[in-house]
Amino acid sequence: xxxxxxxxxxxxxxxxxxxxxxxxxxxxxxxxxxxxxxxxxxxxxxxxxxxxxxxxxxxxxxxxxxxxxxxxxxxxxxxxxxxxxxxxxxxxxxxxxxxxxxxxxxx
Numbered sequence: 001x002x003x004x005x006x007x008x009x010x011x012x013x014x015x016x017x018x019x020x021x022x023x024x025x026x027x028x029x030x031x032x033x034x035x036x037x038x039x040x041x042x043x044x045x046x047x048x049x050x051x052x053x054x055x056x057x058x059x060x061x062x063x064x065x066x067x068x069x070x071x072x073x074x075x076x077x078x079x080x081x082x083x084x085x086x087x088x089x090x091x092x093x094x095x096x097x098x099x100x101x102x103x104x105x106x107x
Contacts, residue, residue, distance in 0.1 A: 024062070
């Protein structure tokens with residue numbers, strides 16, 4: 001998958017995906033999601049908007065298991081400290097949780 005023509009990893013895609021996750025309904029129509037399959041291509045007309053310039057639908061990427069795992073870690077950390085944090089967690093999970101918290105705080 002690419003964003004603005006550059007290959008993306010979970011960590012590099014996360015800041016933009018977090019912005020889109022705040023109001024997915026606002027861009028669903030622009031992305032042409034209705035009736036489309038999972039990871040459908042983004043219409044060329046939507047790519048004029050920087051956050052929407054993806055090779056596949058960024059809203060579909062929000063359903064990625066990595067994304068769900070980061071949100072689950074965030075919820076669990078609110079209940080109790082995460083045992084072994086951060087040393088025992090994958091780098092993507094640490095970076096993801098930090099990005100979620102940063103986005104929440106407006107950073």
